[in-house]
Amino acid sequence: MKSATVRFKSTGMILFWLLLWQVASVALHNNIILVGPLEVIHSLLFQAFTVEFWKTIAFSFGKISLGFFLAFMAGIIIGGAAYRFPLLEDFLQPPVSFLKSVPVASFIILALIWIGSENLSLFISFLVVFPMIYIHTMAGLRSADKKLLEMARVFRMPPFKKLYYIYRPALLPHLISGCRVALGMSFKSGIAAEVIGVPGHSIGERLYMAKIYLSTADLFAWTLVIVVISAAFEALFLRVLSLASPTSVLVKRREE
Amino acid sequence: MELNVAHLNLSFQGLKVLSDVNFSLHSGSVYCLMGPSGSGKTSFFKILLGILEADSGLIEAPSDLKIVAVFQEDRLCEEFSPIENLTMTVPGHSKELQKRAREVLLNLLPRESLTRPVSTLSGGMKRRVAIGRALWVPSDVIVMDEPFTGLDHETKKNVMSYIKECTKDKLVIISTHQSEDASLLNGTLISLS
Numbered sequence: 001m002k003s004a005t006v007r008f009k010s011t012g013m014i015l016f017w018l019l020l021w022q023v024a025s026v027a028l029h030n031n032i033i034l035v036g037p038l039e040v041i042h043s044l045l046f047q048a049f050t051v052e053f054w055k056t057i058a059f060s061f062g063k064i065s066l067g068f069f070l071a072f073m074a075g076i077i078i079g080g081a082a083y084r085f086p087l088l089e090d091f092l093q094p095p096v097s098f099l100k101s102v103p104v105a106s107f108i109i110l111a112l113i114w115i116g117s118e119n120l121s122l123f124i125s126f127l128v129v130f131p132m133i134y135i136h137t138m139a140g141l142r143s144a145d146k147k148l149l150e151m152a153r154v155f156r157m158p159p160f161k162k163l164y165y166i167y168r169p170a171l172l173p174h175l176i177s178g179c180r181v182a183l184g185m186s187f188k189s190g191i192a193a194e195v196i197g198v199p200g201h202s203i204g205e206r207l208y209m210a211k212i213y214l215s216t217a218d219l220f221a222w223t224l225v226i227v228v229i230s231a232a233f234e235a236l237f238l239r240v241l242s243l244a245s246p247t248s249v250l251v252k253r254r255e256e
Numbered sequence: 257m258e259l260n261v262a263h264l265n266l267s268f269q270g271l272k273v274l275s276d277v278n279f280s281l282h283s284g285s286v287y288c289l290m291g292p293s294g295s296g297k298t299s300f301f302k303i304l305l306g307i308l309e310a311d312s313g314l315i316e317a318p319s320d321l322k323i324v325a326v327f328q329e330d331r332l333c334e335e336f337s338p339i340e341n342l343t344m345t346v347p348g349h350s351k352e353l354q355k356r357a358r359e360v361l362l363n364l365l366p367r368e369s370l371t372r373p374v375s376t377l378s379g380g381m382k383r384r385v386a387i388g389r390a391l392w393v394p395s396d397v398i399v400m401d402e403p404f405t406g407l408d409h410e411t412k413k414n415v416m417s418y419i420k421e422c423t424k425d426k427l428v429i430i431s432t433h434q435s436e437d438a439s440l441l442n443g444t445l446i447s448l449s
Contacts, residue, residue: 151331154305155324155345155393165333165344246335 035217043217060203064190067125075133083141117197121190128189129182136178140171187230257283264313283427288438291448297431326400330386334375338385379406400430
């Protein structure tokens with residue numbers, strides 16, 4: 001009952017803002033400055049029935065999500081190694097700090113010169129995600145209970161079991177919170193790279209074309225597509241990640 | 257097997273915790289370490305387990321000696337069941353391993369608690385899981401730091417009898433505040449003061 005009220009309230013809020021948006025666009029009566037939600041939906045539906053629309057989504061989603069996955073794996077492996085070997089952490093500190101602080105736009109232009117536009121979004125997504133996953137992996141491993149680690153040493157616990165029973169529960173909450181930020185950032189930076197590099201059949205190219213032809217409806221429609229695929233990927237990835245958490249095992253057992 | 261403690265000294269920030277401690281311990285016996293709070297019982301165990309380093313003195317023991325412990329805190333992986341808390345300490349994942357862990361724990365805990373996450377168990381039950389873990393792992397020496405905290409008298413007697421049954425050929429060192437524990441365990445009293 002309570003959740004139904006909350007759902008009703010949030011739907012009402014969304015409808016209110018959509019209505020306000022529509023009213024504002026009608027009042028302005030200028031399709032270059034502001035288009036209403038109805039025109040955006042019309043533009044979206046018009047494109048959704050073309051093969052090119054889905055090819056464009058597949059291209060951008062494929063490149064950005066692959067960049068994310070590679071950075072996710074590299075962040076965990078290298079973060080784990082740096083936790084184990086402090087010298088490696090010291091060695092990696094300058095490049096990781098550099099990756100964290102340099103503006104994404106600078107990287108995009110440099111990467112465009114280095115590797116061209118085809119795999120630009122993959123590369124940028126990797127560069128943005130890697131330091132976040134690396135740092136959260138280190139923090140997660142460091143948060144492992146020292147007393148449990150002492151116990152593991154005394155009992156000579158096998159390394160794989162130590163990893164599974166002590167490090168994994170400590171690591172996952174940090175990794176999930178890191179991924180929450182990194183997932184959104186990978187799409188934002190990946191699409192920004194595509195807008196600058198303009199690789200063929202990409203969402204970035206569509207946004208660039210919308211700018212050239214002053215097609216605000218297309219711009220809004222593609223923005224909506226980016227928001228939806230980014231949110232869907234985030235929800236799916238976090239769901240899969242949370243399945244690896246011992247807490248979800250706990251919930252399953254209680255359900256049994 | 258003999259374990260000799262000779263001239264062991266330890267201080268923390270100028271405060272003497274262990275002062276010239278000397279004794280010999282033999283396998284097949286239970287020793288009850290007694291002394292007021294702060295007399296160095298836990299510190300002695302930590303030195304024995306290799307967690308802490310003594311200022312001076314030595315502990316003579318065979319190099320391949322395997323020492324396990326019931327720590328002052330339970331130190332259990334709370335998200336996992338008592339059975340998993342036992343099996344995680346040894347290599348392998350077989351059903352046979354789980355069966356053996358279950359057999360050990362059934363001597364200490366009710367059947368229905370064996371598959372529940374440790375976080376849902378009472379303090380006394382957690383203590384018994386920690387004791388079960390120390391008894392289950394193959395070892396030469398078992399160190400128990402106030403293992404009976406949180407156990408009622410009847411449970412304590414049952415646990416003690418199971419400890420005696422499992423440790424006939426081992427060296428067991430238990431720290432306690434109650435001298436009756438030594439007589440119930442047929443143990444030798446060692447005073448640290």
